[in-house]
Amino acid sequence: MPKEPPKTDSVSLDDLRQQIDSIDTQIHSLLNQRASCAQQVAVVKQREFEQAQKFESGSDSSSAQQLLFYRPEREAQVLERVKKANNGPLADDTVAYIFREIMSACLALEKPMEVAYLGPEGTFTQAAALKHFGASVISVPQATIDAVFAQVESGQCNYGVVPVENSTEGMVSHTLDAFMNSRLKICGEAELRVRLNLLVAQGGGEGVKRICAHQQALAQSRRWLDANFPKIERVAVSSNGEAARMASQDPATAAIAGDLAANQYGLSKLASDIEDQPDNTTRFLVIGREDVAASGRDKTSIVVSAHNRPGALFHLLEPFEQANVMLTRIDTRPSRTEPWNYVFFMEFEGHQQDPKVAEILQQIEQQCVMFKILGSYPKAAL
């Protein structure tokens, strides 16, 4: 329940502004104290990394140490803590968004992060990347999901963001397939409420001959388009961002895209919220090269191929029931090794280091011809 605003009978506007100025001075000073702490954290991480390397070079251990500035599990814990401790009047999510940006700025002082995403600029994937990492990262557009994987694999970008499923249209099979041939790990997830607009160049709207969008956006607004523009040609293009770019250059082209793309290309809205499902949401995965430590609110994703025998799927699911662990998703994809052979993408609650989850993983591995842990990562906190 929002709190009642305090009584203001005897307070003047000047008094209140003076109070705000004084609070801002304190916030400002605290922000810089926090930033300076983060700078010291970076020095400590560097020192610990060098010590671990020295120790390793003296032993025959082959585990490659990495210097990690971005700590997804710590960020998730900070966001959960501020939400829990919040007494208002600001909403929990609002407070979390503010702290998201504070951490993003602090991390950029430790090390500027480059994050590849499925572009071009203005896509929902870019919006998801900024929502997850905050605005202080350098976001680097890529033309395809494979290119996002390649940028992170080669080390050119620190992390990547790719779409994985939509609440109206289901899974993004290309992303699941890309994991099959990749050594990258899932380091996080982000959810984005996808609000679609019909966009045209400034001052346009008359004489629209085609509506361009990614095929998912066309599918997500199909009924609205049938009702409002039944006779206008629909053209599937590589992304909504690309559709927006095309609309900005041609008054006969309208685009379906989100607010980020509308702002990016200076387009006007002919209509907003045109998605057929009012809670249309897309889920994205953050990919990186390292395993993530447990945050206390985690998920684990695996991809497996079971021995081809009766009850195979039943036996894969049984350990979850026995351990009372929530399976949050299961998808089937062709294995691409031989016809009519399938792999299962499974996602469930808990971290691979939790003894309960470790036991499940062991049981599943015993039943599989192929078994791969894609990663354990914090549940979306925003």
Ligand SMILES: O=C(O)C(=O)C[C@]1(C(=O)O)C=C[C@@H](O)C=C1
């Ligand atoms: O705690 C750390 O390891 C930090 O680097 C500090 C901090 C933060 O600003 O709170 C910044 C970046 C990390 O991703 C996590 C947290």
